[in-house]
Amino acid sequence: MAEYNAPLKDMKLTLNHVARMTELSQKPGFEDASADMVDAILEEAARVARDVVAPTNREGDEQGVQLKDGQVVCPESFKHVYQQYAEGGWGSLQFDPEYGGQGLPFLLSIPVMEMWHSANMSWGLCPMLSQGAVECLDLNGSDELKAKFLPQLVSGEWCGTMNLTESNAGSDLSVVRAKAEPEGDHYRISGEKIFITWGDHEMAENIIHLVLARLPDAPPGVRGISLFLVPKYLVNDDGSLGERNSANALSLEHKLGIHASPTCVMGFDNAVGYLVGEPNRGLACMFTMMNNARLSVGLQGVSISERAYQQALEYAFDRIQGPAVGKKEAGPIIRHADVRRMLMTMKTLTEAGRGIAYDACGSLDFALKADNDEAKSAEQARAALLTPIVKGWCTEVAQEVTSLGVQIHGGMGFVEETGAAQHYRDARILPIYEGTNGIQALDLVGRKTLMDKGAALSALVEEMKADIASVDPSLTAQAKALEEAVIGLDKAREQLLQGAEADQVMPGAVAYSFMMLSGYVCGGWELLRQASAAVRLAAEGDDDPYLQAKQESARFYMAQVLPRWKAFAETLNDGSQSIMALPEEQFSSAWQ
Numbered sequence: 001m002a003e004y005n006a007p008l009k010d011m012k013l014t015l016n017h018v019a020r021m022t023e024l025s026q027k028p029g030f031e032d033a034s035a036d037m038v039d040a041i042l043e044e045a046a047r048v049a050r051d052v053v054a055p056t057n058r059e060g061d062e063q064g065v066q067l068k069d070g071q072v073v074c075p076e077s078f079k080h081v082y083q084q085y086a087e088g089g090w091g092s093l094q095f096d097p098e099y100g101g102q103g104l105p106f107l108l109s110i111p112v113m114e115m116w117h118s119a120n121m122s123w124g125l126c127p128m129l130s131q132g133a134v135e136c137l138d139l140n141g142s143d144e145l146k147a148k149f150l151p152q153l154v155s156g157e158w159c160g161t162m163n164l165t166e167s168n169a170g171s172d173l174s175v176v177r178a179k180a181e182p183e184g185d186h187y188r189i190s191g192e193k194i195f196i197t198w199g200d201h202e203m204a205e206n207i208i209h210l211v212l213a214r215l216p217d218a219p220p221g222v223r224g225i226s227l228f229l230v231p232k233y234l235v236n237d238d239g240s241l242g243e244r245n246s247a248n249a250l251s252l253e254h255k256l257g258i259h260a261s262p263t264c265v266m267g268f269d270n271a272v273g274y275l276v277g278e279p280n281r282g283l284a285c286m287f288t289m290m291n292n293a294r295l296s297v298g299l300q301g302v303s304i305s306e307r308a309y310q311q312a313l314e315y316a317f318d319r320i321q322g323p324a325v326g327k328k329e330a331g332p333i334i335r336h337a338d339v340r341r342m343l344m345t346m347k348t349l350t351e352a353g354r355g356i357a358y359d360a361c362g363s364l365d366f367a368l369k370a371d372n373d374e375a376k377s378a379e380q381a382r383a384a385l386l387t388p389i390v391k392g393w394c395t396e397v398a399q400e401v402t403s404l405g406v407q408i409h410g411g412m413g414f415v416e417e418t419g420a421a422q423h424y425r426d427a428r429i430l431p432i433y434e435g436t437n438g439i440q441a442l443d444l445v446g447r448k449t450l451m452d453k454g455a456a457l458s459a460l461v462e463e464m465k466a467d468i469a470s471v472d473p474s475l476t477a478q479a480k481a482l483e484e485a486v487i488g489l490d491k492a493r494e495q496l497l498q499g500a501e502a503d504q505v506m507p508g509a510v511a512y513s514f515m516m517l518s519g520y521v522c523g524g525w526e527l528l529r530q531a532s533a534a535v536r537l538a539a540e541g542d543d544d545p546y547l548q549a550k551q552e553s554a555r556f557y558m559a560q561v562l563p564r565w566k567a568f569a570e571t572l573n574d575g576s577q578s579i580m581a582l583p584e585e586q587f588s589s590a591w592q
């Protein structure tokens with residue numbers, strides 16, 4: 001069996017029946033995204049992911065990356081993979097045809113990206129960051145900058161990076177220190193950035209760094225940060241590459257996982273840079289890139305979960321150990337109830353995460369193509385609300401899924417030989433980068449719930465209730481379990497709004513629980529929608545066993561996984577009394 005096979009049936013069902021792809025392809029400008037075209041793209045991407053990208057995952061982990069004579073050297077096979085990716089036009093699916101893009105829905109790029117990350121997450125980070133850079137430049141760059149840099153970024157000839165973090169500025173970017181001095185039509189950028197993913201490499205001819213820095217007269221704090229485009233090689237007016245800019249990888253981090261993704265300390269020494277967007281509005285511009293990246297990181301959680309599940313499933317059929325209840329002979333471990341519990345937990349958390357991630361990304365396309373302002377803001381608010389849930393919840397559950405992957409392998413999971421440990425190690429970065437999950441939780445309760453007085457969440461709850469009300473009778477038990485959880489989420493929303501009015505520390509104290517509660521409920525909802533589609537398709541005569549399995553997934557999740565919502569809802573009651581909410585001087589005794 002291949003190391004990775006894209007779960008095309010689940011991807012297509014989720015695209016069409018959860019994320020509304022069929023409806024989207026009727027929108028003006030998206031006519032090319034016909035069902036046949038979507039199928040053809042997904043099938044070819046699945047082939048590339050399976051045959052070209054996935055075989056490099058293990059090798060990349062073992063070889064890692066090196067810094068030689070100031071140049072990052074990545075595993076040899078990666079260059080070939082990147083070439084195939086760029087030549088196949090895989091990086092341009094959703095971008096503007098004016099810059100060489102294919103003008104297809106963003107949503108369509110999501111299962112494709114899921115495949116790259118399942119196949120090789122370390123490698124997939126490079127195209128992921130380039131895509132974020134395209135989006136950021138497209139939305140915020142001047143026409144001149146776009147004309148000069150976008151076509152090669154869209155085609156994949158060049159790559160992009162995101163340079164925010166400094167040694168003193170991680171979650172709190174208000175203290176960024178890198179400097180930008182004006183000089184003629186450009187700026188000179190100086191400073192050091194840390195943890196820069198794919199900050200240097202030789203897979204592409206040029207690297208376009210998007211860098212946060214301060215202008216000389218900038219006010220302190222987040223309102224004094226600007227965004228600059230700093231190319232590795234300067235670009236001449238005719239588009240040819242010019243001098244090497246002074247933007248260099250100074251060292252590489254040695255990490256727990258994603259060994260084949262170079263995480264660089266970057267030095268900018270009077271490097272030539274160009275302002276992107278308005279002065280002092282850099283963080284707002286960068287947020288367009290960060291929102292895209294947050295959804296992508298959530299999707300990475302789904303990807304790595306899928307890969308870990310596939311590997312564990314194969315092992316469970318191969319490994320012979322002990323007779324199962326009712327059998328005399330030793331047989332494969334899949335016969336043991338506890339192994340099935342683990343596999344179903346892995347499978348259903350992955351499918352639920354896929355549902356939430358695709359659904360959120362679909363809303364971005366619907367916002368773009370909305371017929372009126374009201375529909376546009378509703379879709380935007382929906383995507384904004386779901387973004388921290390996708391990032392936070394899908395990456396939290398990826399820890400559990402990849403850990404279960406190790407567990408199913410027994411001792412062979414703990415040794416590196418099988419590869420199960422790599423997924424576990426690789427997954428560990430996901431709750432950390434692109435805003436830690438603590439920050440995602442604060443975003444969900446603060447900007448996404450309290451700021452609009454719970455309106456977007458109420459709208460989502462109404463959608464859930466409507467789906468529950470119209471469910472097929474064969475799914476009544478699942479719908480009932482979900483209904484109770486949805487009511488619980490709605491109650492938590494009210495508690496949060498009331499608690500925040502009475503006590504300003506309460507939202508922070510309950511934020512993580514609120515995020516996890518929202519994730520489990522949204523996951524149940526997406527699985528119910530997937531199962532409803534499966535019931536409909538089966539009733540129409542489709543006898544694919546996958547449709548039966550999907551209904552089984554919904555049954556398992558509602559009975560065995562969804563009840564976790566109650567524990568998170570319960571912790572909301574502790575809210576302002578909990579240690580999280582106490583002033584520093586009162587809680588210090590707790591650590592003694």
Ligand SMILES: Cc1cc2nc3c(=O)[nH]c(=O)nc-3n(C[C@H](O)[C@H](O)[C@H](O)COP(=O)(O)OP(=O)(O)OC[C@H]3O[C@@H](n4cnc5c(N)ncnc54)[C@H](O)[C@@H]3O)c2cc1C
Binds near residue numbers: 194197198432
């Ligand atoms: C492998 C890797 C790749 C990365 N790639 C990039 C990249 O390409 N570009 C880039 O710019 N950066 C990158 N980063 C940086 C990454 O985004 C930061 O590490 C992350 O934002 C957290 O910042 P920090 O490490 O300084 O942790 P800190 O901010 O010091 O956080 C430490 C802990 O405190 C918590 N905390 C901090 N502030 C708050 C708060 N206000 N409320 C509640 N809890 C809080 C955090 O949740 C966390 O648990 C990468 C990091 C790694 C490890």
